[in-house]
Amino acid sequence: MRRNILALxxxxxxxxxxxxxxxxxxxxxxxxxxxxxxxxESRLVRIMSLAPLATPQAYFTQPAEDSxxxxxxxxxxxxxxxxxxxxxxxxxxxxxxxxxxxENALGFSLxxxxxxxxxxxxxxxxxxxxxxxxxxxxVLSPIENQTWKVEHLGTDKVGHLEGTAPPGSNSNIVLAAHxxxxxxVYGPFxxxxxxQPGDQVYIYYGQDVYExxxxxxxxxxxxxxxxxxxxxxxxxxxxxxxxxxxxxxxYVERLVVTGHLN
Numbered sequence: 001m002r003r004n005i006l007a008l009x010x011x012x013x014x015x016x017x018x019x020x021x022x023x024x025x026x027x028x029x030x031x032x033x034x035x036x037x038x039x040x041e042s043r044l045v046r047i048m049s050l051a052p053l054a055t056p057q058a059y060f061t062q063p064a065e066d067s068x069x070x071x072x073x074x075x076x077x078x079x080x081x082x083x084x085x086x087x088x089x090x091x092x093x094x095x096x097x098x099x100x101x102x103e104n105a106l107g108f109s110l111x112x113x114x115x116x117x118x119x120x121x122x123x124x125x126x127x128x129x130x131x132x133x134x135x136x137x138x139v140l141s142p143i144e145n146q147t148w149k150v151e152h153l154g155t156d157k158v159g160h161l162e163g164t165a166p167p168g169s170n171s172n173i174v175l176a177a178h179x180x181x182x183x184x185v186y187g188p189f190x191x192x193x194x195x196q197p198g199d200q201v202y203i204y205y206g207q208d209v210y211e212x213x214x215x216x217x218x219x220x221x222x223x224x225x226x227x228x229x230x231x232x233x234x235x236x237x238x239x240x241x242x243x244x245x246x247x248x249x250x251y252v253e254r255l256v257v258t259g260h261l262n
Contacts, residue, residue, distance in 0.1 A: 089113065089170070108143070110163045111230050113171070117142040122166025126204035127158045127175060127188075131195060136188045138203075141176060148176070155181050158188055164228055164237075167203040168210040168261065172231040175203075176239040179255075189240035193217065195257050201236055212236040214259040219243065227256045234261025 091099070091112050102118045103109055115122045117140060124138040141148045141159030153159050158177040165171035178187025201212040212234075219242050220227060227237055236259045241251035 106143075111165075111171075113165065113169065114163045114230075115140065115160060115166055117162055122169075122205065124160045124167045124173065124175070124203050124205055128202040128204070129195070129199070130202075131199045132191050134188055136177070138175065150176060150178070153177055153187070155185060155187055161228060165230065167205045168208065168234065170232065170234050170261075172229065172235045172237055173203065174228045174237045174239065179240040179242070179251075187240070189238065189255075192238060192240050192255055192257055193242075195238075199259075200262075201238070201259055203236065210234075211262040212259040213262050214257060217255065217257040219253045219255055222252060222254055224254065227254075227258075235259065236261070 089112070096112065099110075099112045102116050105118045106116065110116055120140055123140045126136070127138050128135050136156060136158045138158045138160050139152070140162060141150050141153070142162045143149070148159070148161050150159050153176075155178070158175050161174040161176060164174040167173050177189040179190050179192070180186055195214050195217065197214055197216065199214040201214060203210050203212065227239070238257040238259075240255050241253075242255040243253040244251050
């Protein structure tokens with residue numbers, strides 16, 4: 001009898017231990033779900049994807065070229081106000097030669113006069129938006145593997161997208177930042193939708209400061225890279241993520257706020 005009881009204990013002991021562990025794991029998961037609440041937008045961990053805009057091909061051409069590159073890929077085009085024809089700026093031979101050297105080093109094309117990761121000339125250094133109580137450093141968001149890199153921005157930095165204009169120029173400077181980094185952790189552009197027409201945006205380049213006035217905002221698909229195109233006049237475009245999809249586990253749209261150089 002004792003021998004049978006001992007044998008039963010030897011066999012059932014590990015089973016009871018495994019069962020207890022499983023029960024404990026289930027209770028822990030249930031408690032975690034109860035504490036974190038339902039699986040909705042306000043509680044999910046949300047990491048912004050590498051590109052402020054999903055750019056299958058971050059491929060740039062000169063404004064005067066056709067909309068399709070020689071390799072058949074869609075080219076980076078310029079844009080102008082409704083009813084306005086885009087007039088590409090004129091550059092001297094020295095500027096064009098310097099730009100060609102940059103393109104050779106990068107291995108892809110950029111609009112002439114735009115910021116680049118080789119020289120980093122014209123990259124904004126600071127962004128101030130009084131309405132949002134925002135005063136954030138700006139760093140370059142370079143193009144890597146045909147998309148804009150933004151994971152280095154974190155909770156406190158704003159990215160100046162490579163291939164867009166320097167601050168104060170007669171073209172489109174595009175700045176992007178996170179809306180959220182993780183559950184309850186917000187990025188610099190968390191309140192971007194609060195901006196209203198007439199609000200001021202100040203972009204610094206060293207000691208120089210340029211004032212932009214907000215005009216409008218819109219939400220676009222995450223693939224709508226046309227909002228980053230060059231323009232005829234001084235413009236700022238501020239971009240962040242919008243419309244979280246629990247089904248896809250990502251933001252499916254981008255909030256785009258635009259303004260003009262004052």
